[in-house]
Amino acid sequence: MATPLEAAPSTGRRAVDIAMLALAVLSVALLTYVTFATVSPETAQAVFVIDTAICAVFAAEFVWRWRIERWNRRFPLRHWYEVLGMIPVAHPALRSLRLVRIVVLLLRLARTTDRVFGERATQRFAERFSRPIVDAIKKPVTVAVLDEVAKVLETGRYPRNIARAVDEHRDLLRDLVTEKVKSDPQAGALSRLPFHDEVLRSLVDTTIRVLLDVLADPRTDEFFSGAVRENQAQIRAAVAQGLHEREVP
Structure with a gap:
């Protein structure tokens, strides 16, 4: 069944x-030109004015088509790429945001595709190929992010951060451990021994001091970095083999 838009006078x-279509091609050409070529400020400003005018026409035509669709709430969702493609990113101040310009450029190419191949060509293309595209790029992206996170973890001094936190809350930890020991069914029976509290406090303080020394030792940093590298290698191998995508029987 044809939609109201498709049933409009041919x-x-x-x-x-x-x-x-002509405006879409022109906007793509202008945006490509100011994004990848070296232009004067006057030229960039002129392109921005033209691009803004084209975006205004796009917006008016979009509203007109939405009106023909009887203000169907799904219409903007189906054509979300057109909404984003109406952003006038040709302003000279946005020249450094090349990635944003490229995204808008691709969205306007999608609009051009719709004009050439049909109203929902981009939507059908996205529905058909989005899954293979995501599958193709998600593993490299995951590995790249993992590598960056691992580099940050390896260069950090996280054991020393833990040591500082333990030292700052030494009294709290002492009281906490003492309380747990006294409430333990087996260790609590030792509370009847002479000098129990003094011995327990001394043991807790000694344990905390040893723990702080261990955490502050450079060898602990090496141990932590080695553990991070080993886990990173295992995770990278699992991602590359797709082990996380297999269904658990």
Whole structure:
């Protein structure tokens, strides 16, 4: 069953499509030019004015099509890429945000694709190929992020951070351990022994001092870095082999 937009008068619809196609091609060309070429400030400003005017036409045409669809709430969701593609990113101040410009450029290419191959060509393409595309890029992205996180962890001094936290809360830890020992069914029976509290406090303080020395020792940093590297290698291998995607029987 045809949608209200598809049922619109063919002559007027075709004329609008041709005009929007021409504007889409022009906007893509202008955005590509100011993104990848070296232009003067005057040229960049002129392109921005033209691009903003084109975006305004895109917005008006988008509202017109939405009105024909009887303000269907799903219409903007189906054409979300058009909404984002209306952002006038040709402003000279946004020149450093090249990635944003490239994204908008791709979205406008999607709009052009719709004009050439049909109203929902981009939507059908995304539905058909989004899964293979995601599958193709998610492993390299995951490994790259993992490598960056591992580098940060290896260069940090996290055992020493733990040591500082233990030292700052030494009294709290002493009281906590003492309380747990006294409430333990087996160790609590020793509370009847002479000088129990003094001995227990001395043992706790000694344990904390030894723990602080161990955490502050450079060899602990080496141990932590080695553990991170080993786990990183295992995770990278698991991601590469797709072990995390296999169903558990």
